[in-house]
Amino acid sequence: MSTIAVDFDGVLHSYERGWADGTIYGDWKPGAVVALSQLMRRHAVFVHTTRPARQVARWIEQRSGHGIECTTRVPRTGWLRRPGFWNEHGVLLVTDRKLAATHYIDDRAVRFETWPQALRDVGIEPLVGEVP
Template structure:
């Protein structure tokens, strides 16, 4: 099985929003143990809109987890199935489950539009 994990708001606390793309917060409590447990059981990749190399290096430094990233210009991964390290990518690869702080469960378009409207701060 492959597990996809969003970076901001799931691993990185992300208390100030995007800012200038800087990764400024510490990890969310429990992120290190959870990722290690997920990696023990399954392949894990992290998807982000940030620079994948910066995120991978942050993960190594802050969480002590072996990470690699998709380098610009390199052949992109079609899928990820390595349990020994996480992949950081700006793409959403095939996965059994996506762990994301901004997920919205789709049941129907009618329900989805209601859910979106109820989250609109305006």
């Protein structure tokens, strides 16, 4: 079983008006609830967000209609109590941390292959022959 990370705004939540006043005002993106449920049946899944995690967890639990159970308790490991890995099946972690995952589903991602390609993807023409 692998771990899948899913962004909240723009991927699960419609986010049509942007951040606005911080209220979660929109609805689910079409197909998001069913897709999230499918992912949770086969993988450990966490939602990452810049919003308060409890607010997002409450929104998901109240609006899913699929009985999705959420937690905001990030597992800790080691004596320094660093954030650990999420590998719990059937419970959705909601966090503002970027934990390790095998896949990240995000509407604002730039797939990295090379630096010239990444720069072009964000609208910058790479310099030719520049020494690192």
